[in-house]
Each structure stands twice: as structure tokens, then as C-alpha cells.
Amino acid sequence: MAYNTHDIRFLFSCFRRGVSFRKVLTIGRSAVWVSSKDLCKAADEFGIELSHVAAERILARNNGYCEPLFELLGAEEVQALDVSNYEGAGLIHDLNRPIPESIHERFSAVIDGGSLEHVFDIVQAFKNCMGLTASGGSFISLGPANNFLGHGFHQLSPEYLCAALSEENGFRMKRLLMHENKKNAPVYEVANPRRFGHRVTLCNRLPVFIKAWAVREEIKAIFENVPQQPD
Numbered sequence: 034m035a036y037n038t039h040d041i042r043f044l045f046s047c048f049r050r051g052v053s054f055r056k057v058l059t060i061g062r063s064a065v066w067v068s069s070k071d072l073c074k075a076a077d078e079f080g081i082e083l084s085h086v087a088a089e090r091i092l093a094r095n096n097g098y099c100e101p102l103f104e105l106l107g108a109e110e111v112q113a114l115d116v117s118n119y120e121g122a123g124l125i126h127d128l129n130r131p132i133p134e135s136i137h138e139r140f141s142a143v144i145d146g147g148s149l150e151h152v153f154d155i156v157q158a159f160k161n162c163m164g165l166t167a168s169g170g171s172f173i174s175l176g177p178a179n180n181f182l183g184h185g186f187h188q189l190s191p192e193y194l195c196a197a198l199s200e201e202n203g204f205r206m207k208r209l210l211m212h213e214n215k216k217n218a219p220v221y222e223v224a225n226p227r228r229f230g231h232r233v234t235l236c237n238r239l240p241v242f243i244k245a246w247a248v249r250e251e252i253k254a255i256f257e258n259v260p261q262q263p264d
Contacts, residue, residue, distance in 0.1 A: 034059075034146040035066040036099060038075065039212055039220070040175050043244045044106070044144075045079040050207070052171045052246070053141040054106040060128070060162060061148035062113035062120040063099045065092060081105070099146075112140075114165075115148075128158040132165060138252065141170040150177055150185035159197050160256055163204065166249045171207075172198065178211060179241035191233045194245045195225045196260035203253035207246045214240040227263050 036044070048054060065072075069088040076083035083105065091101040098121075100111040115122035126132060129152055143166045152158040166172045176189040191209060198204040209223040223243070226233045235241065 034061040034148055035064040036102070036146055036175075038067050038071050038216060039218075039242065040146065040244075041065070041067055041072065041075045041102075042078065043175065043210065043246075044102075044173070045075055045081060047171065047173060047208070047246050048081070048106045049079045050246075052173075053169075054103050054108045055110070056139065056141045056167075057103045057108050057111045058124075058140040058143045058165055059099060059111070059113045060143070060145040061115050062122045063144075063146040064097045065099050065102050066097075067092075076105075126161075128152045128161050129154040131157065132161045137164050138167045138170075140165055141167055142173065143170070144173045144175070146175050147177065149174070150181075150187045150189065153186050155187050156256065163197070163202065163249070163255050168249055168252055170249050172204065172245075172247050172249065174198075174243075174245040176243055177240065178243040179235055179237055179239075181240055189243050191223050191243065192226050192262060194243065195227055196262075197256075198245060198247035199227075199260070200250075201253070201258065201260075202255045203249055203251040204247040205250050207248055208244070209246075210244045211235070211241055212244075213237065214242060232262075232264065 069085055072088040073083055094101045103111045113122040114124040116127050143162050149158045181188050198206050210220050211223050212218045212220040
């Protein structure tokens with residue numbers, strides 16, 4: 034998994050809106066696939082002080098993995114969870130299975146940079162990630178939407194994300210965005226279908242990514258009631 038320019042801008046915008054990256058868990062050990070110039074440009078856009086020398090150090094350290102990036106955003110701990118240790122993840126667990134209670138509610142920010150679509154039991158995978166998020170913490174999903182057939186088991190929709198990251202499960206959606214898979218693509222704010230009152234649909238030609246940020250406002254049993262489409 035790797036963060037592109039759109040992902041970096043979204044993470045920086047979440048930081049500026051109050052997300053605590055003090056204790057970070059990434060789902061899969063993610064790399065940073067941007068140039069030092071683009072990293073500096075994104076930092077400047079969101080008022081984050083970053084020199085070109087510091088940006089080059091972030092990209093060079095840890096073989097290009099993301100830990101130095103989150104340290105820039107105040108991280109004291111950055112862990113990665115994966116099904117194997119082939120990329121050096123510190124927590125090894127199959128997200129098709131429930132996570133141990135010993136690590137429930139441990140992280141201030143849980144970030145899926147494009148792993149959950151590869152987990153067959155995506156409901157259990159989301160339940161795990163939501164359960165790992167501390168009270169007051171954030172779950173951030175950077176996943177595929179349209180035109181990724183064959184990439185993984187799943188493509189994510191606004192309906193699914195809003196149903197999962199809902200008040201009923203103790204979460205509140207703070208931002209939901211979509212953009213096509215090209216560097217300077219416009220980014221669109223997405224309406225919550227449950228509040229909008231209609232299905233939110235998209236037909237287009239290019240691959241599309243969907244990005245969600247939700248805050249865990251209350252510790253509740255997750256998916257105790259199975260979501261239904263409201264219409």
C-alpha cells in the first residue's frame with residue numbers, strides 16, 4: 034500500500050481539522066509515493082512547516098515507509114498491522130478474524146490506505162478497525178470506489194461507509210470525499226445518503242477513490258444491528 038498526493042493532502046487536512054496522530058495504526062505498512070516537491074507543496078497548503086531537506090529525509094528514511102510522515106504530524110507511536118510480516122509490520126493478524134480484546138481502543142488514528150478491499154470478510158475487517166480506534170480517535174479509510182474491478186474483493190460506496198461509520202456504531206462521519214485517479218483531479222465532497230434521502234451514484238470512465246474520516250464519539254457494540262439501505 035502507498036499514499037499518493039491526494040492521500041497526503043487528505044491526511045494533512047485531517048490533521049489541520051484536529052485528528053490526533055499521536056498513536057497511529059496503519060492497516061498494511063504503507064509507503065509514501067510522492068516527490069519531495071509535492072510533499073512540500075501539500076504541507077504548505079495546510080500550513081505545515083516542512084523544508085525540502087526535511088521532506089527528502091522523510092521520503093528516504095525507513096525505506097520510504099510512512100512512519101516519518103506521521104512523526105511530522107506528531108506521532109509518538111506508529112504501528113502497522115498485516116496478515117504477514119513481509120513488509121515489516123509489527124502486528125500480525127488476519128483481519129478476517131476478530132482482533133484480540135487486548136488491543137481494542139488502543140490507537141488515536143487507525144488508517145486504511147487501501148488494504149480492506151483485499152480482505153474477504155470486509156464486515157469483520159471494518160469491525161476490527163473500528164474496534165481498534167480509541168474513544169475520541171479517528172478511523173480514516175482511503176479506498177477504491179468505481180472501476181477497480183479485479184483489484185481486490187471489494188469496491189467501497191458512500192452508502193457502505195456511511196452505514197458502517199454511523200452514530201449507531203458510535204462513530205460520526207466528519208468528511209467523505211471522492212476523486213478520479215489522476216494527479217490534479219478535482220475532489221468532490223460526498224453527501225451522506227442517509228441524510229440526503231437518495232442513493233448517491235456515479236457512472237464514469239476512470240478509476241475513482243473514496244476517502245472517509247470518522248470520529249469514534251462513543252464506545253458501542255459495532256454492527257449489533259445489521260445496517261439496511263434506508264430506501
